[in-house]
Amino acid sequence: xxxxxxxNSEEALYIQLCNQIIMGIATDMLREGDSLPSVRQLADEIxxxxxxxxxxxxxxxxxxxxxxxxxxxxxxxxxxxxxxxLNEMKQNLGIIIARGICQDVGRDEVHALVxxxxxEFSGQG
Amino acid sequence: xxxxxxxNSEEALYIQLCNQIIMGIATDMLREGDSLPSVRQLADEIxxxxxxxxxxxxxxxxxxxxxxxxxxxxxxxxxxxxxxxLNEMKQNLGIIIARGICQDVGRDEVHALVxxxxxEFSGQG
Amino acid sequence: xxxxxxxNSEEALYIQLCNQIIMGIATDMLREGDSLPSVRQLADEIxxxxxxxxxxxxxxxxxxxxxxxxxxxxxxxxxxxxxxxLNEMKQNLGIIIARGICQDVGRDEVHALVxxxxxEFSGQG
Amino acid sequence: xxxxxxxNSEEALYIQLCNQIIMGIATDMLREGDSLPSVRQLADEIxxxxxxxxxxxxxxxxxxxxxxxxxxxxxxxxxxxxxxxLNEMKQNLGIIIARGICQDVGRDEVHALVxxxxxEFSGQG
DNA sequence: GTGGTCTAGACCACT
DNA sequence: GTGGTCTAGACCACA
Numbered sequence: 001x002x003x004x005x006x007x008n009s010e011e012a013l014y015i016q017l018c019n020q021i022i023m024g025i026a027t028d029m030l031r032e033g034d035s036l037p038s039v040r041q042l043a044d045e046i047x048x049x050x051x052x053x054x055x056x057x058x059x060x061x062x063x064x065x066x067x068x069x070x071x072x073x074x075x076x077x078x079x080x081x082x083x084x085x086l087n088e089m090k091q092n093l094g095i096i097i098a099r100g101i102c103q104d105v106g107r108d109e110v111h112a113l114v115x116x117x118x119x120e121f122s123g124q125g
Numbered sequence: 126x127x128x129x130x131x132x133n134s135e136e137a138l139y140i141q142l143c144n145q146i147i148m149g150i151a152t153d154m155l156r157e158g159d160s161l162p163s164v165r166q167l168a169d170e171i172x173x174x175x176x177x178x179x180x181x182x183x184x185x186x187x188x189x190x191x192x193x194x195x196x197x198x199x200x201x202x203x204x205x206x207x208x209x210x211l212n213e214m215k216q217n218l219g220i221i222i223a224r225g226i227c228q229d230v231g232r233d234e235v236h237a238l239v240x241x242x243x244x245e246f247s248g249q250g
Numbered sequence: 251x252x253x254x255x256x257x258n259s260e261e262a263l264y265i266q267l268c269n270q271i272i273m274g275i276a277t278d279m280l281r282e283g284d285s286l287p288s289v290r291q292l293a294d295e296i297x298x299x300x301x302x303x304x305x306x307x308x309x310x311x312x313x314x315x316x317x318x319x320x321x322x323x324x325x326x327x328x329x330x331x332x333x334x335x336l337n338e339m340k341q342n343l344g345i346i347i348a349r350g351i352c353q354d355v356g357r358d359e360v361h362a363l364v365x366x367x368x369x370e371f372s373g374q375g
Numbered sequence: 376x377x378x379x380x381x382x383n384s385e386e387a388l389y390i391q392l393c394n395q396i397i398m399g400i401a402t403d404m405l406r407e408g409d410s411l412p413s414v415r416q417l418a419d420e421i422x423x424x425x426x427x428x429x430x431x432x433x434x435x436x437x438x439x440x441x442x443x444x445x446x447x448x449x450x451x452x453x454x455x456x457x458x459x460x461l462n463e464m465k466q467n468l469g470i471i472i473a474r475g476i477c478q479d480v481g482r483d484e485v486h487a488l489v490x491x492x493x494x495e496f497s498g499q500g
Numbered sequence: 501g502t503g504g505t506c507t508a509g510a511c512c513a514c515t
Numbered sequence: 516g517t518g519g520t521c522t523a524g525a526c527c528a529c530a
Contacts, residue, residue, distance in 0.1 A: 012505060019220050026223035038517060049507045054518075062312070065227060067383050071423075071515060073517070077383075078227055085228035090238050092221045095144050096214055097242050098151035102190060102203055103210035107243045111236055113215050117222050118232045133317050133327075137529060173321075174530050262520060269470050276473035288502060299522050304503075315477060321530065323502070328477055335478035340488050342471045345394050346464055347492050348401035352440060352453055353460035357493045361486055363465050367472050368482045387514060424515050 001029050005046055013048055017056035022065060025076060027121045036066070036074040126154050130171055138173055142181035147190060150201060152246045161191070161199040251279050255296055263298055267306035272315060275326060277371045286316070286324040376404050380421055388423055392431035397440060400451060402496045411441070411449040 003020045005013060024030040036042065039057060043050040057074050060066040064079030097110060128145045130138060149155040161167070164182065168175040182199050185191040189204030222235060253270045255263060274280040286292065289307060293300040307324050310316040314329030347360060378395045380388060399405040411417070414432065418425040432449045435441040439454030472485060 014505080019223070022227060023219070023223045026226035040517080050518095051508085052506060055505085057518095068518075069382055070388065070518075071382065080228055082228050082230065085225055085230055086234065086238070089221055089225050089230065089235070090242065092217075093235075093238055094148070094242050094245075096217045096221075097239065098144070098148045098246070100210055100214050101151035101246065102147060103205055103207050105207065105210055105214065107239070109211065110214070110239050110243075113211065113218055114222065114232070114235050114239060117215065117218050118235075120219075121223070121226065132319055132321065138320065139529080177530060180529085264520080269473070272477060273469070273473045276476035290502080300503095301523085302521060305520085307503095318503075320503075330478055332478050332480065335475055335480055336484065336488065339471055339475050339480065339485070340492065342467075343488055343492050344398070344495075346467045346471075347489065348394070348398045348496070350460055350464050351401035351496065352397055353455055353457050355457065355460055355464065357489070359461065360464070360489050360493075363461065363468055364472065364482070364485050364489060367465065367468050368485075370469075371473070371476065389514075427515060430514080 003042075003046060005048070013052050014056040014059065017046075017053065018059055018063075021056070021060060025065060025078070030076050032076055032078060034076045035072050036076070038073050128167075128171060130173065138177050139181040139184065142171075142178065143184055143188075146181070146185060150190065150203070155201050157201055157203060159201045160197050161201070163198050253292075253296060255298070263302050264306040264309065267296075267303065268309055268313075271306070271310060275315065275328070280326050282326055282328060284326045285322050286326070288323050378417075378421060380423065388427050389431040389434065392428065393434055393438075396431070396435060400440065400453070405451050407451055407453060409451045410447050411451070413448050 001024050003017065003024075005016050005020075007013075009016060011019075021030065021036070030036075036057070037045065039050050039053040043053045046053075057066060057068065061068050061074075064081065065076065067075045067077035069075050097105075100110060126149050128142065130141055130145075132138075134141060136144075146155065146161070155161075161182070162170065164175055164178045168178045171178075182191060182193065185199075186193050189206065190201065192200045192202035194200050222230075225235060251274050253267065253274075255266050255270075257263075259266060261269075271280065271286070280286075286307070287295065289300050289303040293303045296303075307316060307318065311318050311324075314331065315326070317325045317327035319325050347355075350360060376399050378392065380391055380395075382388075384391060386394075396405065396411070405411075411432070412420065414425055414428045418428045421428075432441060432443065435449075436443050439456060440451065442450045442452035444450050472480075475485060
């Protein structure tokens with residue numbers, strides 16, 4: 001699993017890390033029970049500070065994507081809470097769809113984008 | 126047009142302002158050419174700092190939602206750049222759909238949410 | 251409100267801070283809506299690092315004792331979740347009562363201690 | 376006597392071990408003079424490192440719950456120090472009761488929980 | 501001036 | 516060797 005970090009992005013490094021790992025899980029490159037590199041190891045690979053990786057792992061644990069096992073380090077462990085997930089997703093969809101509408105993006109086009117994303121995710125798996 | 130600001134949210138106030146105004150445009154409560162309240166007036170209404178409103182207006186200008194007119198203040202003025210909008214939307218969809226997939230949210234459910242959002246937006250207009 | 255930190259304690263500084271603040275709320279020295287010192291200010295007062303105070307505040311926010319308001323800093327804001335609180339309390343009581351039983355501490359003595367604690371808390375308020 | 380270890384818990388494994396053994400003594404499943412499994416044996420049973428079991432036994436020895444006998448291994452041997460036990464218990468009660476009060480848990484509810492815990496302990500014995 | 505982020509280096513507890 | 520804690524200093528976004 002390769003993590004791509006954009007140092008020029010405005011997005012915080014730890015947020016990018018979180019997103020990348022979540023993408024990895026969504027595309028089945030990371031599966032329930034898989035171990036992630038240790039904070040030091042991953043920090044070295046990417047060329048960032050240990051604490052930044054640590055923060056990403058902590059956030060992911062808090063959000064229910066990882067478990068921090070003292071023996072095996074960070075392990076993928078999904079805490080399902082579908083109702084909450086749906087609510088959050090609707091909230092987020094609202095914002096980005098509103099932006100789209102302002103640029104004349106229609107309902108069908110959004111559906112098409114959703115399908116594209118799903119196809120790409122399942123294609124990578 | 127009423128703007129709801131959540132002071133407890135982690136989201137920066139100016140980002141919330143931006144989102145609210147974009148929502149307003151998407152739901153047709155604000156239309157091309159409409160004037161927004163002056164920086165000072167809006168800041169007083171909401172009870173936030175003038176600079177915060179200023180920042181929100183500036184960002185919206187840069188993103189192509191507003192025009193800052195010396196005489197009429199902030200005016201809704203949409204600079205269409207649909208291709209860019211679609212790219213950004215796909216990027217954002219990728220992240221939130223990935224989070225959904227991790228919580229077992231399926232393709233159909235996302236489509237359903239998209240429809241819900243569109244229906245609510247057009248219902249409010 | 252005076253916070254006492256024991257630098258010789260095995261307990262992490264940020265945990266001590268959390269406990270002290272929770273004690274403060276329980277004894278009504280801190281009330282819903284009260285502001286706490288800024289991280290830098292409190293760090294200076296106690297003579298510890300800013301980040302340590304920050305961590306304490308973050309934990310308290312996560313546990314539902316504080317709200318981090320961008321304008322007013324850390325504010326006491328209790329998120330009630332009584333059922334969860336009772337479960338956690340029972341769990342914790344189990345452990346410390348077990349230790350007591352091993353040292354021949356009886357049920358009545360525990361009840362007496364509970365009353366002592368409550369009396370002291372309400373006495374300080 | 377079965378020891379339940381939660382590898383997902385934030386609590387250190389050796390602390391969990393200590394607590395489980397103390398619970399065992401409190402519920403009379405382990406009695407004065409009983410021998411515990413050897414370090415190696417227990418480590419194998421639970422599937423943890425020998426050193427972790429060793430640490431737990433050492434801590435329990437130091438806290439006055441065990442005696443480490445060269446021939447019989449770890450033996451339950453309670454060093455009573457009731458005054459110290461009461462002080463520690465009050466200290467600990469203070470913290471968890473404070474947390475409870477913040478969540479609106481009242482004195483009677485704490486007493487009820489104490490009784491529940493005692494009833495469960497004596498029921499298991 | 502505030503918290504958020506990032507870096508850096510150190511020590512310790514745990515496994 | 517692992518994560519957890521603490522310190523320290525810097526820059527930035529936010530209000």
